Amino acid sequence: MSEARSFEPTPRSEGEVDSPSRPLIEVRGLAHPTQQPRFVLAVIVCFPVALLAVVASALTFGLVPLYIGMVVLSVWLVARILQTQLRGNMLRVSLDNFPEILVVVDEAKRRMQYEKPVEVFVTEEGSINAMLVKLLGVRAIVLNSGLVEAMDDPHTMRQLEFIVGRFVGGLKARHMFLAPLAMVIDAVESLQVFNLLLFSFDRSTVYSGDQMGLVFCEDLGAAMDAMNKLSVGNGLHERVGLDGVFEQSDEVRGGLLSLLARLYSRHPHMMSRYTNLLGFASRRQPELFSAYLEKLPRDLQDSVRVAAGQAQHWPREL
Numbered sequence: 001m002s003e004a005r006s007f008e009p010t011p012r013s014e015g016e017v018d019s020p021s022r023p024l025i026e027v028r029g030l031a032h033p034t035q036q037p038r039f040v041l042a043v044i045v046c047f048p049v050a051l052l053a054v055v056a057s058a059l060t061f062g063l064v065p066l067y068i069g070m071v072v073l074s075v076w077l078v079a080r081i082l083q084t085q086l087r088g089n090m091l092r093v094s095l096d097n098f099p100e101i102l103v104v105v106d107e108a109k110r111r112m113q114y115e116k117p118v119e120v121f122v123t124e125e126g127s128i129n130a131m132l133v134k135l136l137g138v139r140a141i142v143l144n145s146g147l148v149e150a151m152d153d154p155h156t157m158r159q160l161e162f163i164v165g166r167f168v169g170g171l172k173a174r175h176m177f178l179a180p181l182a183m184v185i186d187a188v189e190s191l192q193v194f195n196l197l198l199f200s201f202d203r204s205t206v207y208s209g210d211q212m213g214l215v216f217c218e219d220l221g222a223a224m225d226a227m228n229k230l231s232v233g234n235g236l237h238e239r240v241g242l243d244g245v246f247e248q249s250d251e252v253r254g255g256l257l258s259l260l261a262r263l264y265s266r267h268p269h270m271m272s273r274y275t276n277l278l279g280f281a282s283r284r285q286p287e288l289f290s291a292y293l294e295k296l297p298r299d300l301q302d303s304v305r306v307a308a309g310q311a312q313h314w315p316r317e318l
Helices: 036-059 064-089 098-111 143-152 156-172 177-187 189-217 220-232 242-251 255-261 270-284 285-293 297-315
Strands: 119-123 130-135 136-145
Touching: 036 136, 036 177, 036 189, 064 119, 064 130, 064 136, 064 177, 098 119, 098 156, 098 242, 119 143, 119 156, 130 156, 136 143, 143 156, 143 220, 156 189, 156 220, 177 189, 189 220, 189 255, 189 270, 220 270, 220 285, 242 270, 242 297, 270 297, 285 297
Parallel strands: 119 136
Antiparallel strands: 130 136
């Protein structure tokens, strides 16, 4: 078993993160190969079913236009209430609060060519996690305070870029487009089986987001360290050994039980995200992949190459 190793990239000089010299990113070409077909399948199957359910319920009461209007109004109210809760209970990133995070977000928007406003909030939560909120004009990134503490210094800023980049990329690629449809399906118990298709699409967008985050942060070591922190926290991330990650990844990569464990989850297995990221880097970002390998012990380099090579078979495992 090779030793675990953490990567500390060279800190960026002041102002470098928002330098116009960093190239623009076309996020459409960074999507996981399963994302588009799963999106099409979800829309073709789920949208007519949800629409028929709404119309059928409306016909029961004989007030089709009024019923549909109430559904639309309800979704709009949920979005507005959610926005108010975010603004009322969490600290918003601004020039006065966490301006360094604002710089990262603005740079992500510039490079990914996303022009719509995005609010970023920090909430008091010790776990290293973050989430994207998108519903009817509400666009927000919520960062747990534990994550900010773990990634908010010059040596770990690229890890924060990985997190922010995957969310801004998700907004640009419209990963949350099916959120209103999911709300309708969740509200009707008999339709919840169709979540299997929506969750399948959601899992592919997680992989896509990781790939976008890597291209934005431009450092595979930093991206992998961010994944370690998401997995075990800030205090233990340096003790994560990739050989153990690859072993677990192999154990859950195939078989009926692995499939059943994934079906009703919006997220792929965390161990699978490691392998997918390495496979993407080896194919699409070879310079980043080579730079990452050079920092690893020789025996671990071989394991990483094997894991990255196996990733080409993973789309069917989703």
